Amino acid sequence: MTKNMEKEAALRFGDGENFAATELRLGLPGTRERETATKVLPTGSKEGGTKRTATEIESNDFDREAKTQVVGWPPIRSYRRNTFRSMKRDEEKAGTYVKVSMDGAPILRKIDLEAYKGYKELREALEDMFKCFPSGESVRVDAREYAVTYEDKDGDLMLVGDVPWEMFITSCKRLRILRGLAPST
């Protein structure tokens, strides 16, 4: 449910067609009205916010020879087009936000991996969030108490810190702080 609500939040509070407004923010329910107002336009609207993408803006509607996007081609219903467009946008927006769970803590958190420069900053942020790590040590080596692990694209549980940071943020789907597990090396 929460994953879905995050996606709904992304849809609701960002102006879908204005790519500059990609910032996720938590707004009061009243701010929804702006987004829903643009969505009331009929799907056939050329001026409406739901129809155009960058490539469609470029195409000349009346140039039959245009090899790029042609109006109404391929013949897919607006509803399907719009649904896929928003699914894609959700993926792009929510891309680097991952859930963080900790053993024993019933409430999960969410962080944006792209907000951190590396493992050190990540570690500090996690400490701050859960206020339970001994300070100073690197993420990997705290055998006494916790191991910070992550779930990758294949669903496997991996130890945080093995791979270069850039690779980590693209493959990490979720963070788990596990208790009482000693890393094997």
Add this chain to the structure above:
Amino acid sequence: MMTYFPEEVVEHIFGFLTAHCDRNAASLVVQGVVPPAARLRRNCYAVRPERVAARFPAVRSLTVKGKPHFADFNLVPPDWGGLAAPWIEAFASSPTAAAAGGRGGRAGGGGGGAPLEELRMKRMVVSDECLETLARSFPNFRALVLISCEGFSTHGLAAVATHCRHLREIDLQENEIEDRGPQWLSCFPESCTSLMSLNFACLKGEINVAALERLVSRCPNLRSLRLNRAVSVEALSRILMKAPQLVDLGTGSFWVDHRSEAFHRLISAIERCKSLRSLSGFWDASPLCLPAIYPICSNLTGLNLSYAPAIQGSDLIKLIRHCWKLQRLWVLDCIGDKGLAIVASTCKELQELRVFPSDIYGAGSATVTEEGLVAVSFGCPKLHSLLYFCHQMTNAALITVANNCPNFTRFRLCILEPKKADPLTNQPLDEGFGAIVRSSKGLRRLSLSGLLTDQVFMYIGMYAKKLEMLSIAFAGDSDKGMLYVLNGCKNLRKLEIRDCPFGDGALLENVAKYETMRSLWMSSCDVTLGGCRALAAKMPMLNVEVINERTKAKSRGSPSDFHKVEKCVYRTIAGRGTTPRFVWIL
């Protein structure tokens, strides 16, 4: 003077009347004779709603279609029309309807009032106000089916839920519905226990899950339930525990941690649904969650994965292997030709296949080609309905498919690149489509694509004798193409053409043909304003509309007759009422 005829006789008489205007005239004569159980279908501008309501006051089931089919693809400007309100108001306020309903007058609850029970609308503009009118005016109202409609919000749904005491069906398919809060589900009164079908999959917002669960609990006849993305897996499990009798299920968000308790609860809940035959939804589905449905896959006759782009390749194949009773399969092209080969070897009962494109704006790595279709044609002899989006097609493949599957009733092929030739031979696809129409003698609907010359239309005119609907894009060389079709296809009812070199000559050669048809759509062809005027002059009973978006800005001065028309559409009509500025009725 006819006072009463049995239904069969009325239908028999009507069968001889082919022109729509004749049918209207005949309807006047047999007023009051049409039995209440009869279903009425109308195009929303084919005849005035007040006339229909006056003529058929006792009708219980009404189907109205609004915008032309190509409106689905943004080819019809907004505000074109297709308003539902006149129809609902006509039936709500018709005095004969009220009289036919019983004691007459608007009903507060039970007793008199118009007897309309079912309303189906497609491509119409529906407002909250007219949904409120509907809810208050028809005391026996049971079923509301809205497909590809727009203009209303969850407030309209709330009105229907609140006032329609005998509601059996709310089916919302692919509508644009404004989200104004989740309260509508709470509006079903406790006394509402008659729901059999509820589909709100296209709703974008949150819903009141607790209210939904209570509603499901008290409706033991609920057979079809399609949820929206806001419904989590946990909620789905609880709902299924209360409704194990479901036959058709559209899941909500189908994502859960597959190691969690919630996942196991989902499996148990689904296992209990022994009657489940059809599945859809799978919003945000992760492949790791699919094993939850394995237990009931072998019972499935229908499966729609076309909104689940994350399910591809081997996961999809694993799933299909369980579904050997499938009759209807809707998937994305990321199934690939390999996946389709598995469909061919597993789904021997397959009758309908739809393969949608997953990546509309890019090249897409995983796609399907002619190979996938050929494989399915070998493996699935019962296939009769096809919608196939692909990157390429060959004549050889189409000929093979035609030989393997002679029972097509619907054949819609969309090669994504317009005017694409057969990649093996660089030839047009005339022979391939020709083979299809020659072999499938029962073909009723056909959509063409790829590189096509006038030749394919000659084949269609010669062989497609049962064809009722034809969609053409970027095809043909000359007027001859369109004329082959108009002259040859005896049963043609709807013809829609875009971006083809057909002009006034084709439009005007066989005008009598249009009397037997329901509609003609031509956009971005070579038809001029003069041609449309000539058509309107020759056939005064037809309605010829010209939609010219470009001239919206210009106010005065009628353009010359040689002005090329962007869009023109015709229907038989008895008066349209208000028209937007960019529509000219000739």
